[in-house]
Amino acid sequence: MGIDFDSDLGKLSRLMAESIAGTTRRNEILNEMQIQAGDVIIDIGCGAGYLLPHLAKAVGSSGTIYGLDPSKAQLEQASQRCSEFAIIKLIERSADDSELQSDCCNSVTSTQALEYIPDVDLALDEITRVLKPGGAFVNVSILWDHFKFYGADEKLNEKVHDAFKAHCNHQMLPMELPGKLERRGFRNIKDKSLAFVITRRDGNSPARYTEAIMANFALTQGMSEEEVSDWKSQLEKAEQQGRFGFSSFPVLTSAFLN
Ligand SMILES: C[S@@+](CC[C@H](N)C(=O)[O-])C[C@H]1O[C@@H](n2cnc3c(N)ncnc32)[C@H](O)[C@@H]1O
Secondary structure, X not given: OOOOOOOHHHHHHHHHHHOHHHHHHHHHHHHHHOOXXXXXXXXXXXXXXXXXXXXXXXXXXXXXXXXXXXXXHHHHHHHHHOOOOOOEEEEOOOOOOOOOOOOOEEEEEEEOOHHHOOOHHHHHHHHHHHEEEEEEEEEEEEOHHHOEEEOOOHHHHXXXXXXXXXXXXXXXXXXXXXXXXXXXXXXXXXXXXXXXXXXXXXXXOHHHHHXXXXXXXXXXXXXXXXXXHHHHHHHHHHHHOOOOEEEEOEEEEEEEEO
16 A cells, blocks of 8 residues: 555544654754854755744744645645745655755754655655755654554554554654665765654544554454454553553654765
8 A cells, every 4th residue: 555645544643743743853953053143044845834934933034934745635735734834835746756945044944754755766866956054854664663553452552553553654764764874975974863642542642543543454464353453442442441642753864965
């Protein structure tokens, strides 16, 4: 099955973006970017555009913000979110072919998008091409091997997580990014953990909707309704008994082009 950000996964990424984990990520990204008034910035895989208004406010009316994403559904949401900012331009294209001029961006950022791109090297070539010398690249990708629920029967839990691997092309991209960036002439390459743990599934907890999306995804990968519903009830029981957990390990990678 292909990765379809027009439906379930798109919804998950919007809920994630709205959660406290999403807010923390955006703050960390903005802190790393060293934005100046008038800058031109591109957000690769901008999704529903949660970061774009923050970037627009930081560069002011003389800057330009590009939000690039191949998903029409995500860009429609971004367009609504960004309607009051004339300097935000949405591009419905893939990261490996932005059609922007070379050396046109002061910085490039991307959140949880590069790991979905089959040929991530082509996307990084394109990022390097559009970035001005000295410009910053700030990326957040998840270490998917550490994206884990806890509390259900171990074997069943493993099966659901194994099924979810098919949703993403590069499970451990943050481990591979430093070398890829170094080979493209980036320097000052730094990693920062944005890991978090949740032990309840209440209200705005990303654990609750992540669980629902993973359950649906497991069904598309051939797991039975019975297994998936067992997994969910086991997690619910674990929560009631105070032995439930969900952990995610996003990594912020920042670098400057030579
Ligand atoms: C998990 S969402 C993240 C969205 C947004 N960056 C955020 O943090 O809310 C992943 C995004 O990557 C986009 N994506 C998938 N393939 C892509 C590609 N080849 N080039 C650029 N973006 C892509 C999807 O359409 C989706 O909007």
